[in-house]
Amino acid sequence: xxxxxxxxxxxxxxxxxxxxxxxxxxxxxxxxxxxxxxxxxxxxxxxxxxxxxxxxxxxxxxxxxxxxxxxxxxxxxxxxxxxxxxxxxxxxxxxxxxxxxxxxx
Numbered sequence: 422x423x424x425x426x427x428x429x430x431x432x433x434x435x436x437x438x439x440x441x442x443x444x445x446x447x448x449x450x451x452x453x454x455x456x457x458x459x460x461x462x463x464x465x466x467x468x469x470x471x472x473x474x475x476x477x478x479x480x481x482x483x484x485x486x487x488x489x490x491x492x493x494x495x496x497x498x499x500x501x502x503x504x505x506x507x508x509x510x511x512x513x514x515x516x517x518x519x520x521x522x523x524x525x526x
Contacts, residue, residue: 456502
């Protein structure tokens with residue numbers, strides 16, 4: 422089952438973005454790290470505009486990760502630069518182990 426985007430926003434710290442997505446009646450949180458926001462387009466920026474310009478792409482990546490069960494121990498989906506690069510290469514691999522267990526505020 423695919424996720425549907427509800428809303429997306431940058432965290433006040435400016436270091437990551439959050440997507441709230443609908444998972445068939447339950448909310449699924451998605452964290453997009455700074456590396457993914459910087460990597461998604463040129464010139465490299467990590468801001469609200471960059472998030473909104475690419476929110477459909479990030480939503481598709483999150484949905485694919487959800488469908489594979491690639492969810493962090495805290496229940497969130499995390500998108501990093503490695504996920505973005507894998508998506509572009511059409512590999513859709515799980516996140517690198519360094520992402521596992523990282524908890525954000």
